[in-house]
Amino acid sequence: MKKLTKALEKLGIVNVAQIYRNLTPAQLIEYALTKGEGVLSSTGALVVTTGKYTGRSPKDKYIVDTLGIHNKIAWGNVNKPIEKEKFDSIYNKLIAYLQNREIFVFDGMAGADPACRKKFRIINERASQNLFIHQLLIRPTEEELNDYGKADFTIIAAPGFKCNARIDGINSSAAIIIDYEAKIGIICGTEYAGEIKKSVFSIMNFVMPEINVLPMHCSANMDHKTGETAVFFGLSGTGKTTLSTDPNRKLIGDDEHGWSDHSIFNFEGGCYAKCINLDPEHEPDIYNAIKFGSLVENVVMNPKNREFDFYDKSLTENTRVGYPINHIKNAQIPGIGGIPSVVIFLTADAFGVLPPVSRLSKDAAIYHFVTGFTSKLAGTERGITEPQPTFSTCFGEPFMPLDPLIYAEMLGKKIELHNTKVFLINTGWSGGPYGVGNRMNLKYTRAMVTAALNGDLDEVEYKHDEIFNVEIPQYCPNVPNELLNPIDTWANKEAYSAAAKKLAKMFRENFATKYPNMPEHIVNAGPMDFE
Numbered sequence: 001m002k003k004l005t006k007a008l009e010k011l012g013i014v015n016v017a018q019i020y021r022n023l024t025p026a027q028l029i030e031y032a033l034t035k036g037e038g039v040l041s042s043t044g045a046l047v048v049t050t051g052k053y054t055g056r057s058p059k060d061k062y063i064v065d066t067l068g069i070h071n072k073i074a075w076g077n078v079n080k081p082i083e084k085e086k087f088d089s090i091y092n093k094l095i096a097y098l099q100n101r102e103i104f105v106f107d108g109m110a111g112a113d114p115a116c117r118k119k120f121r122i123i124n125e126r127a128s129q130n131l132f133i134h135q136l137l138i139r140p141t142e143e144e145l146n147d148y149g150k151a152d153f154t155i156i157a158a159p160g161f162k163c164n165a166r167i168d169g170i171n172s173s174a175a176i177i178i179d180y181e182a183k184i185g186i187i188c189g190t191e192y193a194g195e196i197k198k199s200v201f202s203i204m205n206f207v208m209p210e211i212n213v214l215p216m217h218c219s220a221n222m223d224h225k226t227g228e229t230a231v232f233f234g235l236s237g238t239g240k241t242t243l244s245t246d247p248n249r250k251l252i253g254d255d256e257h258g259w260s261d262h263s264i265f266n267f268e269g270g271c272y273a274k275c276i277n278l279d280p281e282h283e284p285d286i287y288n289a290i291k292f293g294s295l296v297e298n299v300v301m302n303p304k305n306r307e308f309d310f311y312d313k314s315l316t317e318n319t320r321v322g323y324p325i326n327h328i329k330n331a332q333i334p335g336i337g338g339i340p341s342v343v344i345f346l347t348a349d350a351f352g353v354l355p356p357v358s359r360l361s362k363d364a365a366i367y368h369f370v371t372g373f374t375s376k377l378a379g380t381e382r383g384i385t386e387p388q389p390t391f392s393t394c395f396g397e398p399f400m401p402l403d404p405l406i407y408a409e410m411l412g413k414k415i416e417l418h419n420t421k422v423f424l425i426n427t428g429w430s431g432g433p434y435g436v437g438n439r440m441n442l443k444y445t446r447a448m449v450t451a452a453l454n455g456d457l458d459e460v461e462y463k464h465d466e467i468f469n470v471e472i473p474q475y476c477p478n479v480p481n482e483l484l485n486p487i488d489t490w491a492n493k494e495a496y497s498a499a500a501k502k503l504a505k506m507f508r509e510n511f512a513t514k515y516p517n518m519p520e521h522i523v524n525a526g527p528m529d530f531e
Contacts, residue, residue, distance in 0.1 A: 004105065007121070011154065011184075012095040018102045020127075022145060025134060025293040028104070031127035038128050042306040044292030045321070047299065048128050050191035054298050054316035056198060057190055058398055059171050062087075064179035072206075074403045086169050087177055094186055097161040104130035107148050108137035110200050112335040113265035116213050116258055120200055121151035125158040132193040132295045135324045137200065138269035153203050155185040157196050162189045180206055180401075193297060193322065197272055201256050202399045204267055209402060214259040214410040217396030219244035220252040220266070222337040223453075224330075229264050229337035230453055231257065233395040234346030235374045239427045241273065242442075243346065243449050245285050250332040253325065259340070259414055266335025271328070275299050275319040278310040289327035296321045342453055343415070343422045345395075350375040352429035352437040353500040355486055356479075357448040358470035359462060362415050363525035365422040366408045369394060370515060371507065371526070375428065389503065391510045404515060408522070423452045424470060431489040433499065440483075447478035467500045468527045501530050 004021055008014070020031070029046050032038050038048035063073055065081035073079050104124045111117035120137060124130040140148065162173040174189035178199060185199045205215040221244050222229045229252070234240035241254055253266030254273065273286045275296070280287040290296060290308075297320040300312035310319070325331045345368050347354065360368060372392040393404050400407065415422060427445050431437035451457050462471040463485065472485055482488050490496035504527035511518070511526060 013098055015099045016103050017100050019105060021105045022107055025131055028127045028131040032131065035127065037126055041296065041301055041308060043290050045290050045294040045296045046128060046131060047296045047301055049298055049315060053174065053190040053192045055192060055318045056194055057174050060174040061176040063401060064177060066181045068181045073401050078397055079401050082177060087179060090163060090168050090175060091186060094156065094158055094161050094188060098158060106130050106134050107145060108139060110137060110204055110267045111258065111265060112138060113260060113263050116211060116260055116265065118152040118207065119148065121154045122196060123156045125160055128295060129157055129193050129196065132322045133196050135293060135322055136197050136268055136270040136272060153183045155196060155199055157187040159189060159191040178202060194272060198399055202401060205399055206401045208258050209406055209410060212261060214407065214414060216257050216259060217399065218257055219254045220257050220264050220337060221246060221249040222252060222332060223249055227338055229340045230342040230344060231264060231340045232344050232346060235372065235390065235392055235395060238346040238348045238374050240346055247330065250330050251328055252332045252335045252337045264337045264340055270322060270324045272320060272322045275310050275321050276313060276317050285328050289323045290321050294321050294323040339418045340420055343420055344449065344452060345424045347374045347426050349426045349428035350434040351499055351503045352431065352433045353486055353496060353503055354426040354468060355465060355470065355472045356426050356430065356440055356483055357476060358424045358472050360422040360424055360470060361525060362412055363521055364470060365415055366412045366522050367526040368424055369411050370404050370408050371511060389506045405518065425449065430483060430486065444479045444483065448476055451476050466528060467504050469525060504528060
């Protein structure tokens with residue numbers, strides 16, 4: 001404890017009322033209940049509400065612009081700079097706020113592979129948030145904790161401290177700021193625990209390329225018998241969690257991974273799953289993981305019987321649960337797998353024009369990795385009357401601080417070196433756009449994923465798609481042939497062609513605007529120009 005006290009003193013934290021370090025989940029839950037931070041559900045999970053912020057606050061996220069890191073960051077609307085002086089001013093006020101308060105410290109790690117692991121010290125004002133990060137990061141053994149030493153990065157989360165936007169020169173009372181040079185992150189004014197998790201992820205995405213590890217916003221699983229590993233990229237609503245959770249395969253992790261020279265490894269030791277419309281029949285693993293030790297955010301609960309109503313979105317649609325990965329029966333522990341033999345990009349195309357499964361060349365894989373496409377549905381947001389494309393760099397734009405070309409080149413080299421197969425799978429619409437066609441049957445999508453993983457698509461005949469510049473298999477086990485070529489599913493072929501060319505144009509315009517310096521061979525691997 002003396003070493004910890006000295007480390008805290010270096011941060012300016014010198015007069016706290018009490019320091020609680022690496023408490024057990026039971027102890028943290030007891031403190032949280034005592035302090036009125038939450039209540040217990042009938043399953044024993046700690047249930048909290050997060051007030052004004054029920055999701056991430058991207059407009060309040062900043063990177064400290066210092067000489068040492070200025071030329072490394074891809075500055076823009078996502079990676080916004082803040083001057084060192086402003087950060088120091090906010091930081092000093094935060095430290096003053098913490099004086100004479102109890103603080104909860106979790107010393108954990110990110111990176112299941114010990115050769116690539118980073119140590120994170122998380123300092124929390126709230127026991128409930130300390131429980132969350134205790135379950136989400138990798139928990140040290142007693143021996144590792146005794147030999148913990150100096151943390152690689154420190155994150156301080158104090159939702160009770162509110163910034164003054166006018167005086168502090170920021171957007172609101174909340175602030176999520178990382179100083180990569182000082183190796184410190186602060187989270188103020190927001191009770192949403194996901195900000196802690198994603199701050200760790202952002203830091204890992206900054207440091208991992210320095211040791212030739214590709215950081216990825218993806219899920220990963222492996223074959224029970226052969227150990228063959230696969231990774232799944234996909235934005236919200238594409239089926240990433242559903243499709244990577246397979247009873248016949250072990251789950252390495254659901255969200256954040258690194259691809260090193262010898263492994264795929266989970267950054268985390270837990271999962272942070274959405275709860276909206278959670279159904280025990282369709283997602284039994286997540287449903288059954290909500291038990292003692294889990295932290296549930298913003299799920300409406302009956303106060304009498306303390307049962308959840310997962311369909312109630314009155315607080316938010318972004319209802320969440322955080323739990324240790326060992327709450328999943330078929331979890332791979334530690335979260336390490338071999339070099340992936342298959343990479344799958346998932347997209348939910350509401351235009352109904354992308355093939356349900358297609359094979360990508362190395363250059364096309366880089367193109368779609370950088371593009372990170374899915375689509376919003378008509379009616380999901382005010383003013384959206386037809387499907388709208390969504391492009392998120394590397395399938396995780398808010399958390400990627402470096403130039404996208406760095407991540408793209410790393411992926412290309414690893415695919416080429418290991419002869420990894422890459423497929424694009426559309427879990428969206430077929431036979432027409434949203435409102436006209438039908439959502440792809442999950443049974444068929446699972447069959448396509450299984451065929452890609454098992455090698456059943458290696459020797460079949462392929463047809464080149466001249467609009468999207470991909471290769472479409474003409475046969476897939478347990479999938480009707482008439483579904484494989486999207487034009488065949490449309491009654492009006494001319495309407496299909498017009499819709500496909502419209503989406504292809506959106507791809508090209510997005511790529512030209514966001515990645516003007518991408519090599520020509522990558523640009524040419526994307527959808528074709530018919531103008």
